[in-house]
Amino acid sequence: MTDPTPGAVLRGAVDLSSLRNRPQPPAVGASGQDGVPAADGAGAASVPSLVIDVTDASFPQVLELSRTVPVVVDLWAEWCGPCKQLSPILEKVVTELGGRVVLAKVDVDANPQLAQAFRAQSIPMVVALVAGQPVPMFTGAVPEQQVRDVFAQLLQLAAQNGVTGTVDAGSEESADASDEAPAEPALPPLHAEAFDAIESGDYARAITAYEKALAENPRDADARAGLGQVRLLDRVQGLDLQAVRDAAAAAPRDREAQFAAADLDLSGGHVDDAFSRLLDLFSITPADERRPVRERLLELFGLVGDADPRVLTARGRLASLLF
Structure with missing residues (x-):
């Protein structure tokens, strides 16, 4: 500006x-x-x-x-x-x-x-x-x-x-309506702890809180979604974009280098790039070493949403690579 x-x-x-x-x-x-x-x-x-x-x-x-x-x-x-x-x-x-x-x-x-x-x-x-x-x-x-x-x-x-x-x-009318609206239910204690930790930048504590919530209720969709988001935040904080991209370009088979680049791609809105990067890595990784790549892909799919067309396309390619 x-x-x-x-x-x-x-x-x-x-x-x-x-x-x-x-x-x-x-x-x-x-x-x-x-x-x-x-x-x-x-x-x-x-x-x-x-x-x-x-x-x-x-x-x-x-x-x-x-x-x-x-x-x-x-x-x-x-x-x-x-x-x-x-x-x-x-x-x-x-x-x-x-x-x-x-x-x-x-x-x-x-x-x-x-x-x-x-x-x-x-x-x-x-x-x-x-x-x-x-x-x-x-x-x-x-x-x-x-x-x-x-x-x-x-x-x-x-x-x-x-x-x-x-x-x-x-307006006064909308304010009155707001006054009459029922209060939102309080967050479950572990969710509230996670939110407080995220606001203070303590992602490790937020991750622990969400993991405890899932241990108590494996069907807690909000905790699962929150856990994925805060794990991504934790992984990308402090990363240097150019350094990560240079490392990934220099070592296309380096799993951690590609993981870091995919995280930055996704957090920056480059969803297709993140998926393509990990799918390319999956395709050149020996079959007995593919599990961590598949798990990271599934984690990123969950962050974007299973109904998203980009996820559907990437899942199709993953299936073709698996079979």
Whole structure:
């Protein structure tokens, strides 16, 4: 974010015209479909929350909202470990700004047109919208202070382009409804321990907590999913991307080198690359040494989701290699 003019920052890099020009879904009450508002054009807008989920269909309303207030777009996926690190930081900073910025969350798996429009080669990817124009912010999980610094630059850029409005998050009616909503059930103790450990960066303790939860209940799907995600976070923390890639390129038969590269591929959103890397390793590994590679593949399949088409394709290739 070094250019003060949003149009110049990404001119020719991101084309949102196909999404901008599609028919907008009808508004419902104070907010549009999917809880996305339309700005009132008078320097203020009403939104159900400062953090909203956005779809391919509702995106035109977000573009319109960005003429009133900067909209930060968080492109993420459920299986993406770094996304889970970054999202709480984004939400915290947006909430503290008190309506001067809105956070729009886009699940790239559910909204492929938006992922393609923003050219999301890896996630998490964060882009801002100012007056309908995309402005690059950053890719990957970054420290909270860096997020704050980039948001400060975004507000300055927005002001230079006349986008200085605010939003009112929720109405009295929605607040009353929220008050009447039943409280969410408390997390099981071991799950709560794992969450606390993840927030403090103690992944080893989180892994232990999830393993205990699975020992108590082998059918605990949430614990199994959480265990896979935190194991990935633990493995990739502190890794140097270029060093890992160089090591993997130099030693295609080195299992640990390929495992590390696949972990970084997956955590960065390069799902097909991660699967292809491990399948290639599986194909050249002696039959009596293949088990660890197969187990790592199955673990990564579980992180992405068995119904994902990329997993189905990779499973098909794995089956052909097995038989």
